[in-house]
Amino acid sequence: MNSLPLDKELSKIYKDTVDKDHKGIVDRILSLKEGEEMSDTVRPRPTYSDGSIDHMMFPIQPKAKELTERMLKGHGYIYFLEGGARGGKDVFALLAWTIYLMTTPHKTHLALGKSLEHALLTILHSGGFGLYYTIPNGIFVRNSDSGAQRGIYKFKDMFGVEKEILFYGNDKKADGEKYQGFTIGSTYINEALTQHIDGINQARQRMASTHNHVMIMTANPKGQAHPFYTNFEKDKLMDEEEVQLMEYIRDRYKMDFEVRENAILKEAEVDKFQFVKRFCEMKSVPSAKYLKQEDAMSLRLGLRDIDFHYDKMIADIPIQNFYTKLDKDHVLYGRSMRKVIHYDRGGKNPNNVINAYDYNYYHFTVDDNLGLTEMQRNEYKKEFKKGSALYLQKTMGVRKTAEKAVYKEFSYKNVLDEIDISIFDNSQQTIRVLGIDPGFNHETGMLDCEIDLRSGTVFVLQERLIDYKNQDATIEDIEREFWQMIRSRKNRRYDMLIIDPSHVATINHFMNRGIEVTPANNSSLQVRNKEKTTANLNQQRDLMGIDLLKYGFDIKKIMIHPDCINLINQIESNEFEYNEDTGKIKIKKINDDVLDVLRYIVNTALGGTQYWQNEGGETDGEETNPLSFIQGNAGTQKEEWNLDRALDQAQRELNAIGGDAIFGQDDDRSRWISEYDGLFDNTKWRF
Numbered sequence: 001m002n003s004l005p006l007d008k009e010l011s012k013i014y015k016d017t018v019d020k021d022h023k024g025i026v027d028r029i030l031s032l033k034e035g036e037e038m039s040d041t042v043r044p045r046p047t048y049s050d051g052s053i054d055h056m057m058f059p060i061q062p063k064a065k066e067l068t069e070r071m072l073k074g075h076g077y078i079y080f081l082e083g084g085a086r087g088g089k090d091v092f093a094l095l096a097w098t099i100y101l102m103t104t105p106h107k108t109h110l111a112l113g114k115s116l117e118h119a120l121l122t123i124l125h126s127g128g129f130g131l132y133y134t135i136p137n138g139i140f141v142r143n144s145d146s147g148a149q150r151g152i153y154k155f156k157d158m159f160g161v162e163k164e165i166l167f168y169g170n171d172k173k174a175d176g177e178k179y180q181g182f183t184i185g186s187t188y189i190n191e192a193l194t195q196h197i198d199g200i201n202q203a204r205q206r207m208a209s210t211h212n213h214v215m216i217m218t219a220n221p222k223g224q225a226h227p228f229y230t231n232f233e234k235d236k237l238m239d240e241e242e243v244q245l246m247e248y249i250r251d252r253y254k255m256d257f258e259v260r261e262n263a264i265l266k267e268a269e270v271d272k273f274q275f276v277k278r279f280c281e282m283k284s285v286p287s288a289k290y291l292k293q294e295d296a297m298s299l300r301l302g303l304r305d306i307d308f309h310y311d312k313m314i315a316d317i318p319i320q321n322f323y324t325k326l327d328k329d330h331v332l333y334g335r336s337m338r339k340v341i342h343y344d345r346g347g348k349n350p351n352n353v354i355n356a357y358d359y360n361y362y363h364f365t366v367d368d369n370l371g372l373t374e375m376q377r378n379e380y381k382k383e384f385k386k387g388s389a390l391y392l393q394k395t396m397g398v399r400k401t402a403e404k405a406v407y408k409e410f411s412y413k414n415v416l417d418e419i420d421i422s423i424f425d426n427s428q429q430t431i432r433v434l435g436i437d438p439g440f441n442h443e444t445g446m447l448d449c450e451i452d453l454r455s456g457t458v459f460v461l462q463e464r465l466i467d468y469k470n471q472d473a474t475i476e477d478i479e480r481e482f483w484q485m486i487r488s489r490k491n492r493r494y495d496m497l498i499i500d501p502s503h504v505a506t507i508n509h510f511m512n513r514g515i516e517v518t519p520a521n522n523s524s525l526q527v528r529n530k531e532k533t534t535a536n537l538n539q540q541r542d543l544m545g546i547d548l549l550k551y552g553f554d555i556k557k558i559m560i561h562p563d564c565i566n567l568i569n570q571i572e573s574n575e576f577e578y579n580e581d582t583g584k585i586k587i588k589k590i591n592d593d594v595l596d597v598l599r600y601i602v603n604t605a606l607g608g609t610q611y612w613q614n615e616g617g618e619t620d621g622e623e624t625n626p627l628s629f630i631q632g633n634a635g636t637q638k639e640e641w642n643l644d645r646a647l648d649q650a651q652r653e654l655n656a657i658g659g660d661a662i663f664g665q666d667d668d669r670s671r672w673i674s675e676y677d678g679l680f681d682n683t684k685w686r687f
Contacts, residue, residue, distance in 0.1 A: 009114075009118075010118060010121065013118070014121060016127075017121065017122075017125065017127035018125070019128070021044050021128070022128055025125070025132065026125050029132070029140060030117060030120065033142065034143055035142070036141070036142060037139050037142075038139070038140050039139040040136075043132065044128055044133060045133065046095075046133050047128065048095075048129075049369075049370035050370070051370050052092075052370050052371075057095070057099075061368070061370060063092065063347075063368065064096060067079060067081075067093070067096050068095070068099055070360065072100060073342070074315055075338070075342040076359070077214060077358035077359070078217070078236065079214060079216045079360045080218075080219070080361050081093050081217065081218045081219075082219050082351070082361070082397060083221070083362075083364030083397030084220070084393070084394050086380060087364035087365050087367075087368050087397065088364060088369040089218045089362075089364045090122065090126050090129070091126070091129045091371075092364075093216050093218050094126055094130060094134060095129070097186070097188055098134040101135065101155075101163065101165075103158060105161075105305065105308050106163075106184075106185020106186065106210055106213070107163045108163070108164055109163070109165045109166070109184060109186045109188075110165070110168070110179060110182070110184045110186070110187040110188070110203055111153075111165050111166065111190075112190070112199065113167070113168075113170070113190050113191070114171050114191060114194045114195055115169035115171055116167060116168060116169040117169075119169060119190065120151055122191070123167070123188055123190050124140065124153060132153070137155050138153050138154060139153070141153075150167055151166075151167035152164050152167070160301070161301065170196055170200070171195065171196060173198050175196060175198075176196070176203070179203070179206060180202060182206050184203065184210070184213070185213055186213055187204075187206075187215045188216045188217075189216065189218070190218055191219055192219045192228060193219045193228045194219075197227060197228065197231055197232050211308070211311075211312045211315065212308075212312075212315070220393070220394075221393055221398060221399040222393075222399065223399060223400060223401025223405065223572065223574070224399045224570070224572070224591055225570075225573045225590040225591045225592070226573075229399070230590050230591055233353075233359075236356055236359040237354070238356040239467075246332065247343070249319060249322070249337075253322040253323060254341055256322055257322060257337055257338070257341050260317060264313055265314075267310065271306055275302055275303065276299065279295075279298075279299050316336065318334050318337060319332050319336070319337045320334070321337065331357070332357065335357060339357060339358065343355070343357070346360065346361055347363065349361065349363035350392075350396060350397065351398065351399045364397060365395065365396055380395065387411060387412050388411075399569070399573060401574065404577070406576060407571050407572070407574055411553075413556055414556060414558060414560055415560055415562050415568065416559050416560065416561050419561070421461040421561060424461065424491070425490040430451055430452045431450070431451050431605075432448070432450055432495050432496075433451055433494070433497075433601055433605050434446065434448050434449070434485065434486070434494055434496070435447045435499070435598070435601045436478065436497070436498070436499045436506070436597065437499075437594070437597045438478050438503045440473060441469065442593060443466060443467045443468075443593045444467075444478055445464070445465055445594035445595075445597045446465075446466075446485055447462070447464075447567070447597045447598060448461050448463070449601055451605055453611060454611070455557070456606055456609075457559065458552065458557065458559065458598075458601065459559050459561075460559070460560040460567060460598065461489075461561050462489075462563075463566055463567050464481055464594075465593060466481060479510065479515075496518055497510070497515060497516060497517050498517075498518045498519075498604050499518075500519075500520055500596070500600065501519035501520055507519060520600035521604045521607070546587070546599070548602055548603065548609070549599055549602060551612075553571075557612050566594050569591075570591055570592050570593075570594055570595040571595055571598075573591060574588070574591075574592060574595060575588055576588070
């Protein structure tokens with residue numbers, strides 16, 4: 001074993017990726033002392049699977065081929081390869097980067113790992129597919145710069161030009177300072193989600209002045225609240241309107257752009273012809289085929305520089321030269337028309353990531369690994385419980401929170417089968433409840449639910465997630481979206497509107513417009529030793545807030561329509577984190593704007609577990625269909641359930657005992673629902 005101590009994570013990587021044919025090389029790489037260098041004349045050749053590459057070592061696996069071609073042609077900038085374990089992401093990404101490194105004019109490049117040793121194990125070695133083997137003429141040197149440990153891999157490209165790759169660790173906030181000041185042509189980042197965002201952004205700044213620069217990142221997925229997604233990726237993505245505009249410009253002006261491009265390429269061919277002619281005259285040979293080897297290399301290098309010059313001219317043609325309607329503040333103004341012409345949304349993926357300008361997403365699963373047999377793929381999938389968060393994350397590459405998930409009780413059984421939500425329009429056994437979490441500094445979330453108060457089952461049917469930031473939006477915009485949700489269904493009535501109580505202005509606005517509002521009980525308390533109480537919910541306080549949702553998911557009393565993808569994603573990605581300041585565990589308040597609305601609705605409309613009498617939703621050992629109560633049509637009368645009649649009956653009962661009006665000046669339906677349980681037995685209204 002090497003002389004450097006490896007932590008638990010690195011020891012596992014070493015064990016999983018270092019075999020007997022590579023052990024001697026890897027041990028020397030990790031044990032190298034400062035100032036020492038190593039180079040092996042003979043190195044094991046990467047053993048790519050059949051169907052992965054052609055005889056020239058160019059990828060032919062579809063995703064890898066597209067990735068490589070886009071990188072070489074300058075059709076993008078950031079390339080993010082994400083997916084399940086054993087999907088072959090780094091095998092293909094490192095091969096694509098190798099081809100780029102051998103052709104680009106840029107001489108200095110960057111490789112980042114969680115630590116230096118991590119970068120060496122996963123990028124320089126990478127199970128026998130790393131740069132030490134794909135570029136076998138290189139020399140590895142270990143040294144330090146201003147006290148920062150680093151590795152340098154020096155090699156010659158296909159034109160004989162000397163280049164270097166700087167290897168650094170990027171785990172801490174200040175790690176990006178170690179490569180500050182360099183001009184970088186490209187960056188490779190292994191396991192990007194484990195690295196510090198500041199270091200990744202520093203790498204981007206180091207490439208800002210170079211043409212056709214690329215950043216390649218690989219990662220296994222985490223929960224959707226991970227800072228990489230919320231603080232890095234989110235700013236790179238585009239909304240549907242912006243994507244459609246790019247597609248319109250691409251399709252409308254493709255031929256016009258190609259005319260301009262071909263004119264420049266024709267000029268480049270003339271320039272190259274003259275260059276070859278002058279070069280041969282200078283070397284006193286009749287044609288290039290008579291040049292000496294070193295002169296032929298110089299000629300090819302000169303031709304590459306000419307190509308690079310004209311390629312930059314094409315890449316620098318702005319979009320507004322063709323599409324003149326762009327405002328100067330628009331995200332596409334001043335951008336490269338060539339990149340738009342070659343834009344593609346990308347393939348379907350379970351994380352619903354759509355390519356953006358300069359952001360290309362590639363999704364891999366174990367099924368993309370051509371080195372595994374069908375039996376090996378199946379056996380790997382069987383290691384995890386099908387449908388579990390770990391199964392989806394590890395085998396399918398879905399962004400799931402597995403280790404720190406708050407709502408581990410949530411599963412696919414909480415997702416309704418594909419149904420037509422109009423079946424609820426004629427239901428007289430449910431009430432329609434809407435909730436809003438308004439926001440102008442964060443996204444506004446809305447939910448449209450039906451609740452069966454006999455069983456306490458909550459059916460989430462519709463969602464809205466609107467980003468009003470930088471749109472000069474007002475409360476009127478929120479109200480407009482609210483009415484659109486109301487009118488999107490045949491049943492345009494609703495029984496309760498619940499709004500975050502901290503948004504007093506929004507509540508007052510709705511009430512001034514004659515819209516009844518129930519301020520939400522926004523408790524997110526988890527169960528403690530002492531019973532918790534709040535002002536208007538003083539019964540059955542055993543479970544509230546987060547624990548109430550967890551229990552509801554567990555017994556299948558909260559059911560969600562599959563079209564509510566934002567809510568499902570937020571439930572699955574909500575996770576705990578360690579607070580370094582307090583030393584306590586807390587729940588991340590990130591990416592939860594529709595999830596909070598669900599908590600408001602369950603807390604306020606139900607207020608506890610009193611309606612969940614039939615524990616687990618089971619009868620006589622058989623699972624109950626939560627939709628079984630939906631019957632009939634608009635003409636069907638349900639004598640056991642009529643909300644208006646029930647309210648009248650409730651009012652009479654309250655009057656008989658001296659109670660106040662149910663919906664008077666100081667009361668509302670939520671208080672009646674949460675406080676007055678005398679109207680219910682196990683499954684039916686009492687009247």
